[in-house]
Amino acid sequence: MNSTIELNRKKVTQNFFYGLLLLCSLMVILFVFGIIIYLIVKGGSALTWEFITQKPSGGMKEGGISTVIIGTLYLIVGTLIFSLPIGIFSAVYLNEYARKNRLTRIIRLSIVNMAGVPSVVFGLFGLGFFVIFLNFGRSILAGSLTLALLILPTIITSTEEALKSVPETYRHASVALGATKWQTIIKIVLPQAMPGIITGAVLGLGRAAGETAPILFTAAAFYQPNLPKSVFSQVMALPYHLYVMATQVADAPDEKKWGTALVLLLIVLFFASIATAIRTRARLRRKD
Amino acid sequence: MSVDSTNRFRKFKKFLITRFIFLNGIISIIVLGLILTFLVYNSFKFFSSYPIFDFLGGKEWYPTSEPEKFGLLPLLTGSALVSFGAIIIAIPLGIGTAIYIGELAPRTVREVIKPIIEILASIPSVVIGFIGMTLLSGIIKDTFQLNTGLTALTGSIMLAFMSLPTIISISEDAINAVPNTYRFASTALGATKWQTAYKTVVPAASSGILAATMLGLGRVIGETMTVLMVTGNSPRLVFSLLQPVRTITGTIAAEMGETVQGGLHYSALFAIGLILFLITFFINFIADKYVNKSR
Numbered sequence: 001m002n003s004t005i006e007l008n009r010k011k012v013t014q015n016f017f018y019g020l021l022l023l024c025s026l027m028v029i030l031f032v033f034g035i036i037i038y039l040i041v042k043g044g045s046a047l048t049w050e051f052i053t054q055k056p057s058g059g060m061k062e063g064g065i066s067t068v069i070i071g072t073l074y075l076i077v078g079t080l081i082f083s084l085p086i087g088i089f090s091a092v093y094l095n096e097y098a099r100k101n102r103l104t105r106i107i108r109l110s111i112v113n114m115a116g117v118p119s120v121v122f123g124l125f126g127l128g129f130f131v132i133f134l135n136f137g138r139s140i141l142a143g144s145l146t147l148a149l150l151i152l153p154t155i156i157t158s159t160e161e162a163l164k165s166v167p168e169t170y171r172h173a174s175v176a177l178g179a180t181k182w183q184t185i186i187k188i189v190l191p192q193a194m195p196g197i198i199t200g201a202v203l204g205l206g207r208a209a210g211e212t213a214p215i216l217f218t219a220a221a222f223y224q225p226n227l228p229k230s231v232f233s234q235v236m237a238l239p240y241h242l243y244v245m246a247t248q249v250a251d252a253p254d255e256k257k258w259g260t261a262l263v264l265l266l267i268v269l270f271f272a273s274i275a276t277a278i279r280t281r282a283r284l285r286r287k288d
Numbered sequence: 289m290s291v292d293s294t295n296r297f298r299k300f301k302k303f304l305i306t307r308f309i310f311l312n313g314i315i316s317i318i319v320l321g322l323i324l325t326f327l328v329y330n331s332f333k334f335f336s337s338y339p340i341f342d343f344l345g346g347k348e349w350y351p352t353s354e355p356e357k358f359g360l361l362p363l364l365t366g367s368a369l370v371s372f373g374a375i376i377i378a379i380p381l382g383i384g385t386a387i388y389i390g391e392l393a394p395r396t397v398r399e400v401i402k403p404i405i406e407i408l409a410s411i412p413s414v415v416i417g418f419i420g421m422t423l424l425s426g427i428i429k430d431t432f433q434l435n436t437g438l439t440a441l442t443g444s445i446m447l448a449f450m451s452l453p454t455i456i457s458i459s460e461d462a463i464n465a466v467p468n469t470y471r472f473a474s475t476a477l478g479a480t481k482w483q484t485a486y487k488t489v490v491p492a493a494s495s496g497i498l499a500a501t502m503l504g505l506g507r508v509i510g511e512t513m514t515v516l517m518v519t520g521n522s523p524r525l526v527f528s529l530l531q532p533v534r535t536i537t538g539t540i541a542a543e544m545g546e547t548v549q550g551g552l553h554y555s556a557l558f559a560i561g562l563i564l565f566l567i568t569f570f571i572n573f574i575a576d577k578y579v580n581k582s583r
Contacts, residue, residue: 010480010483011480013480013482014480014481014482014483017482017486018392018482020384021384021385021387021388021392022388023384024380024381024382024384024385024388025384025385025388025389025393025401027381028381028385028401028404028405028408028449028452028456029401029404031408031449032404032405032407032408032411033404035411035415035416035419036407038419038423039415039419085312086312086315089308089309089312089313090312090313090315090316092309092312092313093309093310093312093313093314094313097306097309097310097313098313103314106317107313107314107316107317109573109576110316110317110319110320111316112572112575112576112579113320113569113572113573113576114316114319114320115572116503116506116507116510116568116569116571116572116575117320117323117510117565117568117569118509118510118511118512118537118564118565118568119510119512120510120512120537120540120541120561120564121323121327121510121561121564121565121568122323123540123541123544124326124327124330124540124544124557124558124561125322125323125326125327127544128326128327128329128330128558129322129326132549133326149319152315152316152319153316156316180302182302182305203410206410207410209412210410210411210412210413210414210415211412211413212412212413212414212512212513213413213512213513213537213541216541216544216545217544217545239412239414239415239513240414242414242415242418243414243417243513243516243517246417246418246421246517247421247516247517257418261415261418261419264412264414264415265411265412265415268410268411268412269407269410271410272406272407272410276403276406
């Protein structure tokens with residue numbers, strides 16, 4: 001009899017704390033959906049064909065954001081060109097070549113620390129190194145390089161995970177057939193690891209598309225409605241455009257601010273969902 | 289002879305490839321070294337011409353007054369206040385969610401929650417800042433009857449949510465890394481699932497959870513755009529969450545555009561960038577120790 005009461009008490013306690021933990025999770029979920037739905041409600045009406053396809057005009061008070069979207073795309077492409085090869089080969093070194101020694105430990109510690117460097121510090125570095133020291137000026141080139149460094153840890157880590165998941169037998173088989181280590185990596189290991197590598201790249205690009213602080217002093221133009229002429233020109237970019245309209249331009253129409261925020265969110269969510277889709281597909285295929 | 293030269297060519301090619309890959313391998317060390325070098329190089333003018341104690345102990349940050357005042361304290365307390373508030377909110381939410389996902393939630397629920405948390409990680413800080421500015425600041429202003437809703441607390445709330453993906457995913461990894469035998473042993477002794485989670489699994493995962501919190505803190509201290517937009521940007525020395533503050537990150541972002549390249553103000557912003565870099569480096573270094581310990 002006593003033990004039933006004891007058991008009941010335990011169950012009540014358990015349910016209470018289950019509820020509390022569930023509440024924590026629900027708050028997180030609510031926050032995410034809250035933001036998405038709020039942006040759709042506020043910015044949905046601004047999202048017209050004209051808004052997407054017209055240049056900004058009248059000092060941001062009129063027109064759309066077409067060149068701002070294209071500016072962000074330029075930065076993303078630049079970021080990809082610089083970060084992907086370096087990131088992949090960095091991971092190849094760590095997974096295929098590196099011995100278990102002190103240097104490898106230092107490299108891993110550096111990657112973790114690099115991932116933790118604040119984005120505004122990357123911006124400072126980009127300003128000091130790319131813009132001034134290498135004399136690239138405030139440009140697509142300098143901004144892309146800065147963003148590339150920012151997402152490098154993401155690409156290295158996800159590529160390394162992908163390389164680890166390629167079975168060791170594949171490498172043995174390739175070498176047994178007379179292939180060199182390099183040939184094995186290029187023709188066998190990297191193609192097998194491709195889904196994981198692409199997932200990491202896409203996640204990194206989503207991050208690059210949404211970052212403001214690193215391009216603040218290295219690439220972003222306050223107002224330049226026409227498309228940039230070369231990689232040495234400044235560009236308008238979505239996150240900076242939103243920041244400027246929200247804080248610097250006193251009478252920018254609310255509708256355009258919310259519209260810009262929504263477009264930025266949709267681009268980032270697009271990248272995130274591609275990454276999730278690739279990962280899910282790869283997981284399902286592995287199960288077969 | 290020809291076989292010999294092909295061999296030599298092959299060896300040379302192998303040598304080049306190995307060197308090339310090695311160079312990519314150590315890129316993170318190179319970049320960190322370059323960042324440190326350029327922060328020191330650009331802040332050199334400030335440190336050599338502005339008294340160090342007036343910087344570290346100065347209570348005023350007025351870069352455009354005559355004479356200029358570059359006191360670190362208001363910015364440091366600004367960053368500390370916002371981060372402290374954020375981490376106080378984020379710890380229960382983050383660890384609670386991690387325990388729920390890692391220990392209690394059914395698989396299907398877990399598969400739904402995890403992508404949602406990844407989405408949270410991908411929402412740009414400028415978007416969160418914009419919502420904080422337009423929506424949350426109004427709520428804060430009305431709730432606490434303030435003159436302005438752009439306060440340290442507004443920043444703390446928004447930053448708390450931004451640090452959650454880091455805290456949740458790393459805590460959950462730590463919880464998953466606890467061997468199942470612990471759970472079996474605990475259950476065999478008559479403990480309920482909740483008792484097992486909180487008396488056995490969480491203590492066993494504690495160093496990983498601590499690391500997760502540290503990494504979340506690092507993320508919060510370094511966050512720029514959100515705090516720039518929602519904390520009011522007032523570089524005064526205050527100790528209340530309900531007042532406007534300005535953080536180190538916000539100061540750099542807000543003022544760099546107005547400085548003269550190579551001037552004292554410009555150099556001072558690199559100096560506080562260096563301080564920020566050292567703080568986050570230290571936090572991440574400690575966090576990494578705990579991550580490794582938990583493995």
